[in-house]
Amino acid sequence: MxxxxxxxxxxxxxxxxxxxxxxxxxxxxxxxxxxxxxxxxxxxxxxxxxxxxxxxxxxxxxxxxxxxxxxxxxxxxxxxxxxxxxxxxxxIGSTESGGLIYEGKKDVRSYFANDQLIKGINHYIVNLKEGYPINIYVTNDYEQRYGKGFAYEEMLSMIKSIEAKRKAKP
Structure with a gap:
């Protein structure tokens, strides 16, 4: 160059x-x-x-x-x-996934795995208008097991359920 x-x-x-x-x-x-x-x-x-x-x-x-x-x-x-x-x-301000934001990879201690440190797990955040943000963690092999896009559809279902229950929008 x-x-x-x-x-x-x-x-x-x-x-x-x-x-x-x-x-x-x-x-x-x-x-x-x-x-x-x-x-x-x-x-x-x-x-x-x-x-x-x-x-x-x-x-x-x-x-x-x-x-x-x-x-x-x-x-x-x-x-x-x-x-x-x-x-x-x-x-753009909103996404089809209901405001789901990908935060990148993160090292996380898992309560369900005896506080074991899980490295490089995918971290998503859902911010609702009220209450605390919701953190969602998805392993890399999730897409291999269940197919590309399945995690996003599943999270969208969770978000819609939370919206309905709390009568709130992200």
Whole structure:
């Protein structure tokens, strides 16, 4: 990659109300191969969001490894040759999953496993309008056992049950 000055960013227009599972399409003015792209990254709060990048012709597709957090600002940066682009975007406020927010992996002590430390368990939070937030932990092999998406459907059922019982919305 050619050396560009720190302030030599080309700022792209900001995007609002981005879907929580958006796959970005970046269109170039010529055919590109994956090795032509020096990097495409997404940041949130100083942290990298893991992404998968694929290329087809003049387009690169940027897919996050997990859903974006609702009502959160992110920044995408694109590095190609001596050009550097950046774009801010904000995720949409509510999701189809009833306000379920993925918090990433977490180490958790399990009451049900004699206080054993379980490393790298998926952590979700449901924030209802009243009371305390609800923490939900899901193991990695859950999807392998029950199928992709099943955990989300099951959690959505739990959220709807809680809403009905407490007459509250997340």
């Amino acid at each position: 050619a050396n560009a000055a720190v302030n030599d960013w080309i700022t792209l227009p900001e995007m609002k109300d981005i879907d929580s599972s958006k796959i970005f399409s970046v269109t170039f003015n010529k055919l590109v191969a994956i090795e032509d792209i020096d990097g495409i990254v997404i940041f949130q709060g100083g942290n990298f969001v893991p992404v998968e990048i694929t290329v087809n012709g003049r387009q690169a597709f940027v897919k996050p490894s997990h859903q974006f957090i609702p009502n959160t600002t992110y920044e995408m940066r694109i590095f190609i040759g001596d050009r550097r682009y950046k774009m801010n975007f904000e995720s």
